[in-house]
Amino acid sequence: MDADLPLADELAALTARLADLLLTHDTVDEAVHALAQALVEAVPGTAGAGVSLMDTRGRRTSTASTDPVVLDADQLQYDLGQGPCLTAWAQQATVNVEDTRTETRWPAWTQAIAHLPLRSVISSPLSTRDSAIGALKVYSPTPARFDARAVRMIELLAHPAALMLANALARDSAQRLSDGLIRALGDRDAVRTATGILMERFRLDRDLALATLIMTSRERHEPLHQLSREIIGGAEP
Known part of the structure; x- marks a missing residue:
């Protein structure tokens, strides 16, 4: 995205693009992959992005990553039961990791990803008024890569993205119900x-x-x- 655009204009342009991407995909998995790709393009300096949808017990129902490194880092979170994405989802708050090598909140996870070229992370919850449906995240190989503008962009983007994904989930659920009926x-x-x-x-x-x-x-x-x-x-x- 153009860094010279005011944040509101940048967000409006990105939200419109997201609506076009997410609402034209037939399945939830397709919509999740489209969102992950849009995140990479929206936030400069990322090594990749990921999106995870979760049920009420924290079990993943759909996931997408734009890079194998992101896939590995995310999988380790779920294997270990800790990490920024799970915390963002559980606490319904944005998590900003400036450097994974000095981060102390998830020692098992940061140790497990030490070999990966990932140093900073933003993860923001995907939530609607009624439910917490997952989290999105972006990674960078550079420490403290994401400034306050990037964090705010991710937070503002997460809300419309959650509404669109909730709509996709509802469509998918209705289709399954219809097929079952x-x-x-x-x-x-x-x-x-x-x-x-x-x-x-x-x-x-x-x-x-x-x-x-x-x-x-x-x-x-x-x-x-x-x-x-x-x-x-x-x-x-």
Whole structure:
């Protein structure tokens, strides 16, 4: 981004670009990767950027890194259960690490990444009014690389990014719910049809036909909907 632009104008331009990137991707994973790439381009001097989405227990549900070094540093955070990204998410506050070699908050993590060309980090939480959905982060090979402007840019960028990603998560969840509902309705219809076939074939009432179908399913250790479809296809119960 142009360092001569006022911060508000720079942020507006970047947010508009993010909206175009995130809202045009079909999946959450695609949106997360797009955000990570946008961060690299937005913050000068970065070695790479990453984005992690997490559930309420802190387990990653989606992640993206623009560089293998970032991927390694992030993976070590999750393996060790400590690091700037996890702290930013848990405390809902931006974390600024000026030098990983003198940082004392996460001794196991800083020791584990000592061989990596990463010296400074900013990590900011991705949160909406209702939930904390993850964190984003940028890394630099230079100590104290990120000034107050860069920190503020990341903080201001995180909020609209979180809203857009929350929207992507909602779309993804709705699609899974829709797919599951379609499958459930299909299974229900198959069971009803198979029950009707048994009623006609063996002159049973509906309750007895359904009980026979369920009992056969258990005896064969076969899912009820699968057995129902086989009966519809002409198989003997």
